[in-house]
Amino acid sequence: MAKSPEEMAATMIANLKEKTGKTLQQWLPIVKRAKLEKHGQIVKFLKTEHGLTHGFANLIGHEALKQGQPATTDDGLVEAQYAGPKSGLRPIYDRLLDAIKKFGADVEIAPKKAYVSFRRNKQFAIVQPSTKTRVDVGINLKGQPADGRLEASGSFNAMVSHRVRLETPDQVDKELIGWLKEAYRSA
Numbered sequence: 783m784a785k786s787p788e789e790m791a792a793t794m795i796a797n798l799k800e801k802t803g804k805t806l807q808q809w810l811p812i813v814k815r816a817k818l819e820k821h822g823q824i825v826k827f828l829k830t831e832h833g834l835t836h837g838f839a840n841l842i843g844h845e846a847l848k849q850g851q852p853a854t855t856d857d858g859l860v861e862a863q864y865a866g867p868k869s870g871l872r873p874i875y876d877r878l879l880d881a882i883k884k885f886g887a888d889v890e891i892a893p894k895k896a897y898v899s900f901r902r903n904k905q906f907a908i909v910q911p912s913t914k915t916r917v918d919v920g921i922n923l924k925g926q927p928a929d930g931r932l933e934a935s936g937s938f939n940a941m942v943s944h945r946v947r948l949e950t951p952d953q954v955d956k957e958l959i960g961w962l963k964e965a966y967r968s969a
Contacts, residue, residue, distance in 0.1 A: 788892075794841050802838055806845060813846040821847060859893035867914040874917045877954040878909050878962075885966045897939075900962075902969035905941055907962055912938075919946045919958065922965045932961060 799805045804812075812832075818824045821843045828839035864872040875898070882889055882900055890901040897910035897920075908920040920935055920942030928934040931946055938945045946958055 791841060794838065795845075798838065798842075802832075802834055806842065809842045810846055810849060813842060814849070859895060860898060863893075863896065863898075863911050868911045871911045871915075871917050873951045874948050874954065875909055875911070877951045878917075878919065881954060881959050882907070882962060882966075885963055889966070900966075902966055904969050906965040906969035908939060908942060910939075915949055917948045919948060919962070920944070921946065921961050922969070923961060924968075926964075931957075 795806050798809070802809070809828075813824055813828070816824070816827050818827055821840075824843035824846055825836065825839040828834040828842055829836060834842070860875070864875060879891070879898075883891075886902075888902055892899040892901060897908045899905050900907040900909070904922075906922050910918050910920070912918045918938060920939045921932075921944045922942050923932075923944050926932070926944065928944060933945045933947075935942045935945045944961070946961070948954065948958075
């Protein structure tokens with residue numbers, strides 16, 4: 783089963799000591815003392831001065847740049863997605879969220895910068911405010927033919943098989959909830 787980016791990063795962090803000789807908490811002060819501000823500079827420094835592979839240098843660089851910055855909360859990510867011209871789309875997201883939460887206690891809600899991922903054992907849906915007037919719901923329904931409003935995902939997002947376009951909260955109906963529930967059960 784494919785791991786999420788967050789799971790892969792956690793595995794790399796757990797393996798840092800074994801693979802590089804230092805833990806993340808030991809690497810961060812080294813980077814801080816180097817007084818480098820850009821990710822590329824940090825990666826180059828760790829690779830050339832400390833012999834790290836690109837993957838570990840990249841991970842440490844990202845973590846070092848996060849230090850001292852306020853962590854973005856999940857709520858903050860969702861708020862940012864539905865800010866400004868997309869604020870009128872928030873009721874669509876809220877209605878979807880309420881419906882999906884009822885599927886089971888094992889639903890994981892994982893906001894990202896541009897969309898919200900819904901997972902069980904694996905991702906089964908995403909919700910993304912794609913334009914000022916439309917929210918796209920990506921659903922993993924492998925093997926189900928696209929039909930009517932249940933479109934093939936196309937170039938929308940490779941992590942889902944289908945897409946449903948929504949412009950109003952009342953489009954979050956039994957049909958859509960049924961597709962989402964089917965994807966949840968398969969996840």
